[in-house]
Amino acid sequence: MSGSLTIVGLGPGAADQVTGAASEALAAATDIVGYGPYVDRVPERVGQQRHRTDNREEIDRARHALEMAAEGRRVAVVSSGDPGVFAMAAAVFEAVEMGEAAWRALDISVVPGISAMFAAASRLGAPLGHDFCAISLSDNLKPWDLVLKRLRAAAEGDFVIALYNAASKARPHHLGEAFSLLREIKGPDVPVIFATAISRADEAIEITTLGEADASRADMRTLVMIGSSATRLVERPGARPFVYTPRRIDG
16 A cells, blocks of 8 residues: 555644654645644645544544545644554554554554653653653543542552543543542642643643642643652742652662
8 A cells, every 4th residue: 555644743732842753744744634723733735635523533533544544645643742642543553453454554653742741741840750650531431430440559659640631521520539539548748730731822830739739720731740759849939849759769
């Protein structure tokens, strides 16, 4: 087959955080496929077709992209952040596994991007300096009981936890439930960071504690990070504290 499919990470939002490899892949594509607001972030090019879909149509979007690639087109499927972190890469490979046998012979590649947790960490200092994990609070594709089970395990392991999909209109209570569970295990003084719209014009960062964290502060653009028992704040006069987790933990 002469076509190709590239799954491209657009980074957290700012144009200067799109990698060179991602820009090259987008420029070479005949077709751009993705959730509408993400497609809108790609510069328009003459002769290039754009296919915008709803956020909940991931598998159909992946199948459409694979069909076009099988027809010989150079297709770029776009994701915010990194396409392999709660994003389109998994949807594409799921569609390949469950779809046409010929799709397995396609030229499919993944171009990484800066994920939200790394973009947020860079604004704060080094909160991910030691062991950490990422958990999505969305229960669209997995049961909520499983989310709570994984949160409990991460808290008991004393990981720094990055929470994706922290809040939405469809599940306004999930983050509050997550905070309640984490308080039982981690205690009230652990740092919590709300990082919203990182790298965009309306970027906002709030540093608080697990005991004081207000779940209503988050929306779907917010990455919530919960520190470990070792995570520290370095206070600075007239500026936001640095947040870091030491690489060395004794005992």
